[in-house]
Amino acid sequence: MRIGILTGGGDCPGLNAVIRGSVRAAEATYDSTVIGFRSAWTGVMQNDYEILDVDRCRGILPLGGTILGTSRDQPFAHDDGLKRVRKAYDRHGLDAIIGIGGEGSMGVVNRLHEKGFPVIGVPKTIDNDIALTEMTFGFQTAVQVCTDAIDRLHTTAESHHRVLVVEVMGRHVGHIAIWSGLAGGAAITLTPEEPFDIDEVCERIVHRHRKGRFATIVVVAEGALPREGTFVIPEPEVDVYGHKILGGIGSILAREIQGRTGIESRMTALGHIQRGGSPVAFDRVLGTRFGVAAVEAALDGAWGQMVALQKGQIERVPIAEAIGSLKMVDPDLLRLNTMFQPRLPDDEHPG
């Protein structure tokens, strides 16, 4: 079999593990060839590729990013996009293309499937928001980066008796925030799943400091929003390309907390550090399992399917069912988050 592979959307630790897993399975076990397209669908449409073999994939397992490069370009954005994809299949004698990407990229892979192209999807994102898979690779690495940062921020917050607001990624969901908030022992963690009330946040901080805790870590997911009717977030500053400039909700919160409580507050936005660098062991293993499973799905002709982690096993699910809605944070983790937050004066038990 001849299998094309590409990595699309934002990069993510563990992408190289998927590529390596696919190549090793294809070459060593299934006597197949893998053709890597550079910069996602751009490489397919512009015939920018390299033949990937076991030698080429030596040493890439611990590498962050993707050896193939990535982009957000896709065939449906071009009048002749589908024609060029068809040409790539013909030119290289491709039996399948494995598209590795986030929710948006899975949507593109699914549309290609609907047009009759033989495709397989592999979910990736640090945000962990793709439905029907318990975990995406890259997520655990991002959580570890945030947890290490929170550990460091604790000591400086305590030395200066400050509130430190840590803004983490996650797009529209709070998986990274909840996991790193719990792992790093943040006092308060704010997520898009549970809109916050700024007055209540400040009251909890003030009460905590009155009781003798002179430092507070607040983790805020970049997509967290205030409860309706509480306060209005100013429009985020954007750069010349219209991209949000880092430090959106985090800086607003730090400014509000300092203004309302009088406690000195600072903000740290962890930004793309969360996506860079070497994947943790879990993400290398999950990436490898996904890579092998994607090749096996192609050999079985399971077109339009996405590999997924369910109950610890690698399964296949229709991509069409995995897109369209995001996986939100587990209610049980939200319950722990609420349970561990600093109390309000009224919550205190007598004695």
Ligand code: F6P
């Ligand atoms: O989806 C991954 C992610 O890192 C999000 O957490 C974040 O909102 C977004 O990508 C940032 O995208 P960009 O790299 O285009 O700034």
